[in-house]
Amino acid sequence: MPVIDAQVHAYERDHPGRPWAGVLHGPPEVTGDEMVKAMDAVGVDGAILVSAFTMYRYDASYAVSVRKAHPGRFALVKPVDTRNPAVEEVIADWAGTDGAVAVRIMMNQDVPEDPADPGVARVLAAAGRHGLPVNLLCWGRLDQVDALAARHPGTRLVIDHLGLQQPFEPPVPAQPFAELPKLLRLATHDNVVVKITGACTLSHRPFPYADIWDPLARIFDAFGLDRCLWGTDWTRAVAFLTYAQGVDAFRVTDRLSDADRAVLMGGTAQDVYGWAPSRD
Numbered sequence: 535m536p537v538i539d540a541q542v543h544a545y546e547r548d549h550p551g552r553p554w555a556g557v558l559h560g561p562p563e564v565t566g567d568e569m570v571k572a573m574d575a576v577g578v579d580g581a582i583l584v585s586a587f588t589m590y591r592y593d594a595s596y597a598v599s600v601r602k603a604h605p606g607r608f609a610l611v612k613p614v615d616t617r618n619p620a621v622e623e624v625i626a627d628w629a630g631t632d633g634a635v636a637v638r639i640m641m642n643q644d645v646p647e648d649p650a651d652p653g654v655a656r657v658l659a660a661a662g663r664h665g666l667p668v669n670l671l672c673w674g675r676l677d678q679v680d681a682l683a684a685r686h687p688g689t690r691l692v693i694d695h696l697g698l699q700q701p702f703e704p705p706v707p708a709q710p711f712a713e714l715p716k717l718l719r720l721a722t723h724d725n726v727v728v729k730i731t732g733a734c735t736l737s738h739r740p741f742p743y744a745d746i747w748d749p750l751a752r753i754f755d756a757f758g759l760d761r762c763l764w765g766t767d768w769t770r771a772v773a774f775l776t777y778a779q780g781v782d783a784f785r786v787t788d789r790l791s792d793a794d795r796a797v798l799m800g801g802t803a804q805d806v807y808g809w810a811p812s813r814d
Contacts, residue, residue: 535796536579536811538803539781540765541694541731543586544569544600552596558588559702560769566600570607572768576781580811582765582803583608584669587640592618594628601633606812609635611669616645616653622660629664635807636692637661638669641678649681658682662689667806669729673699676716683723692806693717693728695767696753700732703773710736711749721756727806728757730798732767734783735774742783751789759797763806 547563548554566583573581583601585594594612601608610633614621628634639645639657646654661668667690672679676697683691697717698710720726733750737743754762766780775783784790784799804810 535800536804537577537781538763538800538811539573539578539581539768540729540763540803541584542569542581542766542768543584543770545586545589545596548589552590554589555591556588558586558770560772564769566603566608569600569768570604572777573607576778578781579800579813580607580609580809582611582635582807584611584638585613587613587638592624598631598633605633608811609633609807609809611636611638613638613640614657616651616657618653621653621656625657625660625664625666629666633809634666635809636667636669638671638694641670641672641675647675647678649678649685654682655685658686658689658691662686665808667692667727669694671695672697673713676713676720679726680716680720680723683720683726687723687725689725690806691723691726692763693720693726695732696728696730696736698736700735700767700770701774702770706736706738714749714752718752718756721761726757727761727763727802728753729763729765731763731765732771734780735767735771741775741779742786747787747789754794754798759794760802760805762798763802764799 544564544566583597585597592613592615597610601610612628614637669692671694733746734743737746739745768777
């Protein structure tokens with residue numbers, strides 16, 4: 535089974551040809567070539583490349599260029615604007631883009647908390663028609679996601695980063711898993727899956743982060759490993775750990791069998807996104 539990182543970012547340095555809209559916590563630059571080099575060093579076969587919203591907002595052109603340079607190593611996720619009246623056309627165009635496997639909603643202050651919001655409904659319905667999962671950055675909004683999952687049973691919803699607010703830099707919050715019961719309630723919806731991305735940044739312990747495994751086990755038990763996807767959230771996690779540590783923590787733990795690892799670290803991503811990497 536190939537190893538697939540369910541969320542990485544790549545971006546150029548800020549420059550006039552592709553200016554940043556904001557500054558993401560992380561290195562000043564992680565190009566596609568650099569991301570591939572980091573993956574190769576630790577045996578990661580492929581990754582879901584999520585276009586960096588902080589820098590590029592709804593413009594996924596850099597991610598598309600990375601995919602063109604490394605077509606066997608990356609699949610693509612693009613943030614979409616729920617306020618855009620033409621968002622259905624945007625999603626239709628994205629569905630026809632080589633390597634595109636999902637869209638993403640950043641559930642920030644620009645997205646209403648009403649589960650009946652027509653903009654969110656348009657995105658979920660259009661994505662469902664095109665067979666695209668919708669990634670949701672939704673910490674603090676899990677009750678809303680509960681309602682959305684019920685309203686749109688034909689659209690697969692992918693919860694980013696365990697649905698929990700994760701720090702950009704130390705210290706780790708005193709109770710980083712406080713909202714876990716709200717996430718676990720979403721397991722009743724068959725169309726909801728969870729990205730176990732950035733989990734190591736919620737640890738109060740050094741590598742291999744022994745204190746994350748009891749709460750993660752509750753997620754695995756509730757959803758089943760076939761609805762959980764491992765990933766690093768590289769590059770946001772650089773203040774806490776190296777890329778190798780984010781990978782190896784899941785390889786060295788005795789809380790996962792080899793069969794579990796194969797599903798969590800690649801099998802579910804292939805199923806959810808309908809994509810497998812190739813080094814050819």
